[in-house]
Amino acid sequence: MNVLQWLEVWYSRQCDGDWEHSQVVSITTLDNPGWSVDIFLGGTELEDKGFELLNIDRSDLDWVYGKVSDNIFQGRGGVNNLEEILQIFQQWAMLNED
Numbered sequence: 001m002n003v004l005q006w007l008e009v010w011y012s013r014q015c016d017g018d019w020e021h022s023q024v025v026s027i028t029t030l031d032n033p034g035w036s037v038d039i040f041l042g043g044t045e046l047e048d049k050g051f052e053l054l055n056i057d058r059s060d061l062d063w064v065y066g067k068v069s070d071n072i073f074q075g076r077g078g079v080n081n082l083e084e085i086l087q088i089f090q091q092w093a094m095l096n097e098d
Contacts, residue, residue: 003086010093019043027082034063035082037075039089047071049096054088064088 001009011025024040041047051068064077066088073092075085 039073042071045097
């Protein structure tokens, strides 16, 4: 299963008739260029789980930044790093879900 399919399954498992009505998963572009991924964790098994700040800077176009703040996973990355951002979330989620 690729990371996008995994995210679809993870998202569907969280849907409880209420959670999905919030702004829960947002994937947008940045103007530098790059990607922004925000995933709301409130009401999930990942709520209040620790996430170690991640900052990988390979070049101006190849970088990844990740943190959890206010129960939101916030991943940012360069123009070719969207899949890597999602994989970072996937790996962390799989390690921290009950």
